[in-house]
Each structure stands twice: as structure tokens, then as C-alpha cells.
Amino acid sequence: MTKAALETTYECLDHLDEVDKVESAQYRQQALDVLADNEIDLQWRQAIADRLNEADVLLGMTVVGKNDDSY
16 A cells, blocks of 8 residues: 555544545545555554544544433
């Protein structure tokens, strides 16, 4: 994977809340593909993992409790 593709994946994770669910799922899948590829530099994988985690935390904070079906 090229540096440009890694940068794009990294940047897309910062906009998961701005796109529809399908596009968000595609971005997440790209991130998971990067994380699973041991040929990619550890610093890139760590940065993408951190950004994906931040997005997951934000999603959890904005979704949980909306329908009161979660504790």
C-alpha cells in the first residue's frame, strides 16, 4: 500500500460521522485491512488504529442511549 493510500485511509477515519453508513463501513474495512497487513509500517498501523478507536468512542457516545435500549 502506498503512502498516499495510507494517508487517505487515515484522513477518511476522521470523517466517519459525516458520511452514510455504507461509506463509513468501507472506510472502516480499509482501516482493518491496513491493521491486518504486517508489511505496513507499525507507526502507520498504530496511527490508524488510534484514529479508528477515537471514531468508535465518538460513535458510542453519540449513539448509546438514543433509544434507551442500552445501558
